[in-house]
Amino acid sequence: MPAKNAVANQIDIFDRQVQSKQNDRDYWVAVMDKIASPVLSNMSKAELRKNMQVEYSPTWDGRNNQVAYMEAFGRLIAGIAPFLALPDDTSAESKVRERLRSQTLQSLTHAVNPESPDYLYWGNNQVRQPLVDASYIAQAFLMEPDTLWKPLDTETKQRYIHEFKTIRQITPWNNNWILFAATIESFLLSIGEEINAARIDTAIETIEKWYVGDGWYSDGDKFHFDHYNGYVIHPMLVEVLKANVAKGRRDQKELDKAYKRMQRYATFQERYISPEGTYIVVGRSSTYRVGAFQPLVKLVLDHTLPEEIKPAQVRCALTAVMKRIFIPSTFTKEGWLTLGLLGNEQKNLADYYSNTGSMYITSLAFLPLGLPASHEFWSAPFTEWTQLKAWSGKPFKKDYAVDY
């Protein structure tokens, strides 16, 4: 039996009555905790492999199924990192934070310890998937080094450096994947390690070539109408550029341009959310759920939302979306995320590369929990988002393409 304080809050996050009395932040923390706890409570004890019930897509392509664990862990911590980085205090939320933070740090040591049952599978030339998920670990380190990287012991740090360098044997696919390699190298750069410069610079320059306009990159040579600009492209490009500008390797102007484009893209995302809290389900990987909104919430966290979008309208829109998605049947009896958008009857939505672990990318939507509770995003009263205004006959902001 795990110690009582090692698992998620027992409040019923699905109870509408509880929800109605709860403020939005408490709701977000409870959902995040519900998502994170099965992964972290197990992995912190080196029992993830033992206890995680992994479901694979009905069209699973038969790749090494050990990839699931790094997917779950890497993607999860990239989303919760800012929350973990907040200072401790006497609030109830802080207890959750302290627990998840200590579990994350313990899990981080298992992930690279060859002796641990939860030593993650880091892939090879044939099994490329771990490049993706290692990069989400690197992204978490890049975002919150003081909280997640610096506290690690020297041996663990050396092991990460070793794995991050060994993973160079994996050549990324010629699409958004080039940013996974660049993110890992950029983390190595940030800690003063030797880098593979080509994996960074080729990525930056290729992505620039793939820019089609109005805040949209094509994912590879062809444009696709899906959420990959959200799951991966904008936030990773910006983080890569930030790390490289900080070390004088790339020009501030490149970062500024990439950032502006991410802001433009986020204005679309805010408009995707319907009055009732749904959004457009297009393209592959729709089982990644609210992870799609990563650019929008990253701007929230950075205080850089375009002026016409009030932080509270993003909170209210996303809260409405979460309440539709995170219903009881979206979790298995044991608490793992199901394959699908919502509920447990949409397994067929999972792409050939998706499994239970992949679903944890949804945690990227929780970046605003890295803002203190006193921030306007959390404290401002209910605010209508664009579609809510537009479809009820109220004035709303005109939209226009940008030329950068």
Added chain:
Amino acid sequence: MKNKLCSLVTALIVIAFTGINSFAQKQKKQIIETAPAIETGAQDRAYWSSLLYKIAYPIVHNMAEGTLRKNLPLEKGPDYYLNVLKVTHMEAVGRTMAGIAPWLALPDDDSKEAVLRKQLREELVKGLPNIVNPDHADFLNFRTEQQPIVDASYIAQAFLRAPKQLWDPLDSLTKQRFIFEFKALRTRKASFNNWLLFSGITEAFLLKIGEQADPVRMDIALRKMKDWYVGDGYYKDGEKFAMDYYNSYVIHSMMVDMLKVMVEKKQASQRDYDEALKRMVRYAELQERMISPEGTYPPLGRSITYRTAAFQALAQVSLMEKIPEYIKPAQVRCAMTKVMHNIFDTKGTFSDDGWLQLGLAGHQPEVADQYTSTGSLYICSTGFLALGLLANNPFWTEPYADWTSRKAWSGQPVKKDYKVEY
């Protein structure tokens, strides 16, 4: 009658083979699934046709009366920069015509709807001579400004969509005048974006009726649009991509209609047409997914006051009966019906006198672009193209069906979406 008998027999067989219980269960399940909709296909059609009539009537009737210039309101977007008196009336005429043409092309019968249709058609044919008659108060300006390149092309597209009903009945002087005015547009060039197709389709119409057409205007539209294709059913609108509804307002629809004529007249290859059509079908597939469970869609990009024209591509693919098999035509009908209710039942979308007002759902003038005036709004009629399908088409007869987002957001199994490589 025969159909009714058939389904009765089928029902009996179903009961015989599956047992009363499961039949009852099936019935119950169906009732739950269809709970949000009370409308049948016939009721939806009645709503669409009366709504399209309501939209088009003020334009068409005033054309017939020769009072369009006198009566059309001149509401303008903030910081409007066109010469409204020289452009808005043709906008109203061309855009309305392009949307109602397939419906007007249906044969007369004794249905209620046919009465409305016949009246509109007769009044439109009566009004058309006025707009090219230099001595008439409603004579439209084809000869100055850039904007008429756009709206003349919607007139040409309407003639292509319903040649027998709208072009053939015109007297020969009127025909000569249209030809003259269409050619007069050539003194100006189209903007280097979706506008290339406006010039292209007007020339395609001239080509179609055996007039001398400018092959370069068609050819450059075709070549640039092919260059500007970025993937997954999306074209760029010019050198840069813009996330808006221009693929629907203009691009797919005009590209396919223009190519049809060009192929027929051996000015383009069948392969070009097939490719353009495939891409439009992919785009339409994405459009069906854009409609939220409650019948809204994301207001993205400029010209959002064009309302249901945002779904012209989906409507045209429905009209052509090319909707991908896994999407039931009825789910397109039900999704679009819901969108129409949200837009056109909202107070303020129509003025008290029955004209469209600037906005999306209701009167929201601040959202109108600098080039948008009352006439521009009539492009919303292009969302109604599916009315060109006969009332006995499955699009109109099949029972209510949940559209993709309704299924997805209620936890039902739903088809996975995947990019295309063409």
